Amino acid sequence: MLESHAFYLPGLAPNVFCRKAVEDSKCKTKVEVFVNRLDSVESVLPYEYSYFDFCTISDEPSPVENLGQVLFGERIRPSPYKFDFLKNDDCHLVCTKRFTSSDALRQKMLKRLMKGMVLNYQQHWIIDNMPVTLCYRNTENQEFCSRGFPIGCYVTKSGHSKESCNIRDGKNDTFYVFNHLDFEITYHSGQGETWGSAFGEDGGRIIAAKVQVNSLNSEKCDRSAEPLMFQSTAKDVEIPFTYSLKFVKNNDIRWASRWDYILKSLPQTRIQWFSILNSLVIVLFLSGMVAMILLRTLHKDIARYNQ
Secondary structure, three states, X not given: OOOOOOOOOOOOOOOOEEOHHHOOOOOEOEEEEEEOOEEEOOEEEEEOHHHHOOOOOOOOOOOOOOHHHHHOOOOOEEEEXXXXXXXXXEEEEEEEEEEOOOOXXXXXXXXXHHHHHHOOOEEOEEEOOEEOEEEEEOOOOOEEEEOOEEOEEEEOOOOOOOOOOOOOOOOOOEEEEOOEEEEEEEEEOOOOOHHHOOOHHHEEEEEEEEEEEEOOOOOOOOOOOOOOEEEOOOOOEEEEEEEXXXXXXXXXXXXXXXXXXXXXXXXXXXXXXXXXXXXXXXXXXXXXXXXXXXXXXXXXXXXXXXX
């Protein structure tokens, strides 16, 4: 008897990852992070990831985008963020960006970064065809996950800041760059599943990718360090971009249900059954009218031909 599998997204098969020590043709050892365009609800202009001079990689081609991604203006690019599966990392320095007063181009890039924080531009990253989400709990202790995270925070001259700003006791007229990211990747180990029998505890499928943003003025990810901050008049700025990584096993959630936690936390994505049924009725009604017109026209043509 032939065994068959079906998945909820046509053309998208699940990826199996494994430790580097048990590398196999049936699994991947590297978890790649892809970046997308940045956008803001306060601006109609989206920007490429490289526009704000973040850490980039130039020797890899961009993934091929499908028609839908092209039409929606997606700009998916490779990134220097690459993880070894099941290898936790307390601190990893990706790159350091330096802005000096003597370099006009670097000053232009710094002004871009400041403007992006003022307008609360959001980054959109992708891991294993899933958005990297920023999750937090609201006043009702319910988890809310956003499919993007801010590049930084700006505290105005009057002391106001955006809701996404997690800086305590922020100074007025100050920019805080979220240069440190804490990644948490949740995976299903495949225990009790046919696909996981070959890897044991050394493999799995990714079911969630979450991130927390921080501002740390330290290349060694020192949590006690001051936030990386500068004022609008700053000219000489140095920004180290770092991250930490933790893998968490969760065999209660299957790969086919991994989008559920995102859909539940976004009210606008809940299925509107009435609207769907209403649209179907309208489509069927219009299709019936067109069919009747075609049949009448065809009947008249046949009758005319017979005469």
